[in-house]
Amino acid sequence: MSATVAATGLPPRRRSRAARRRSFLISVANHSVAIALSLMFLLPFVFVVLTSLMTQQQALTKDLIPHPFQWSNYVNIFREEPILQYAKNTVIYSGLATLGVVVSSVPIAYALGVIRWKGQRAVFLLVIATMMLPAQVTIVPLYLIFVKLGWVGTLRPLIVPTFLGDAFSIFLLRQFFLTIPTELVDAARVDGGNELQILWHVVVKLAKPGIAAVALFQFLYSWNDFFGPLLYTLSNNKIWTLSVGLSQFTTTHRGVLWNLQMAASVLFMAPVILLFLFAQKAFIEGVTLTGVKG
Numbered sequence: 001m002s003a004t005v006a007a008t009g010l011p012p013r014r015r016s017r018a019a020r021r022r023s024f025l026i027s028v029a030n031h032s033v034a035i036a037l038s039l040m041f042l043l044p045f046v047f048v049v050l051t052s053l054m055t056q057q058q059a060l061t062k063d064l065i066p067h068p069f070q071w072s073n074y075v076n077i078f079r080e081e082p083i084l085q086y087a088k089n090t091v092i093y094s095g096l097a098t099l100g101v102v103v104s105s106v107p108i109a110y111a112l113g114v115i116r117w118k119g120q121r122a123v124f125l126l127v128i129a130t131m132m133l134p135a136q137v138t139i140v141p142l143y144l145i146f147v148k149l150g151w152v153g154t155l156r157p158l159i160v161p162t163f164l165g166d167a168f169s170i171f172l173l174r175q176f177f178l179t180i181p182t183e184l185v186d187a188a189r190v191d192g193g194n195e196l197q198i199l200w201h202v203v204v205k206l207a208k209p210g211i212a213a214v215a216l217f218q219f220l221y222s223w224n225d226f227f228g229p230l231l232y233t234l235s236n237n238k239i240w241t242l243s244v245g246l247s248q249f250t251t252t253h254r255g256v257l258w259n260l261q262m263a264a265s266v267l268f269m270a271p272v273i274l275l276f277l278f279a280q281k282a283f284i285e286g287v288t289l290t291g292v293k294g
Contacts, residue, residue, distance in 0.1 A: 052262035059258035073263040080260060083267065085238070086245040093155050093229070093241055094222035100162030101169050101218040102211060108165050109173035110199050114185060124174070131167045143231065153236040158228050162218070169214045176210030177203060216279055223272050242268050
C-alpha cells in the first residue's frame with residue numbers, strides 16, 4: 001500500500017473514486033448523442049404526465065410543476081367517459097388482430113421461405129408488391145365491401161382481414177425462417193414428418209423470437225390505430241376504441257379539458273409502454289436475427 005501511495009501520491013480509495021468519476025464522464029461523453037435524443041423523446045411524455053396532474057386553470061400556463069398535484073384527474077376521467085368500455089374494445093381488437101396476423105402469416109411465411117416449389121420467388125415478390133400500395137388506394141373498395149356485408153358499425157372489418165395474412169409480417173417471418181438451418185428441416189422430413197408437423201415442432205419452436213416480434217408489432221399497431229376504428233365504428237359509440245374515444249372527448253365536452261385530456265392520454269399509453277418494457281428482449285432478439293440469412 002505504501003508503494004502505491006508513493007507511486008501515485010493518492011490513497012487507493014481516493015484514486016478509485018477519481019477513476020470512477022473519470023469513467024462516468026467518459027461514458028456520458030460517448031453516449032451524449034443518445035442521451036440528447038432520449039431527452040428529446042422523453043420531454044413530451046413528461047409534459048403530458050405533469051399536465052395530467054394540474055387543474056384546468058393551471059394547464060398550459062407558464063407553470064411547469066403542478067401545485068397541488070390533482071391525482072383526482074385520473075378518477076374524474078372514468079366518471080366523464082366510459083374508459084373501461086373503450087379499453088375492453090381496444091383489447092378485443094388488438095388481441096384478435098394479433099392472433100389473426102400470427103395464425104395466418106406463419107404458415108404463409110413457411111411456404112415462401114422453407115418449402116421449395118416452382119414460382120415461389122414470383123409469389124413472394126407479389127406479396128412484397130402489395131406493401132407498395134398506399135392504404136388510400138384500397139380503402140374505398142374495402143369500405144364498399146364491408147357496407148354490403150353489413151359489417152360497418154362493428155369491429156369485424158378491423159379483425160377479419162387480419163386472418164388473411166399481412167405482407168409485412170409475412171416478409172419478416174420469412175426472413176427469420178431463412179436463418180433456421182435446413183439440416184433440421186431435412187432431418188425432420190427424413191424421420192417421416194409432414195410439413196405441418198415440421199412447421200409446428202421445428203420451425204415455430206425455433207422462431208419464437210421472430211413470432212414474438214411480429215405479434216408485438218401488430219399489437220402496437222392495432223392499439224394505436226385510429227383511422228380504421230374511426231372509419232368503421234364511428235356510428236356506434238358502444239364499440240369505440242380508446243383512440244376514437246380520446247379524439248371524441250373534446251367534441252363531447254364542447255371544449256378542451258387539457259388536464260383530463262392528458263390524463264386519458266397517459267392511461268392510453270401506459271399499457272403499451274409496459275408491454276414493450278416486459279417484451280423488449282424478445283422484440284430486439286427477433287428484429288436482430290431477422291434477415292441474417294437470405
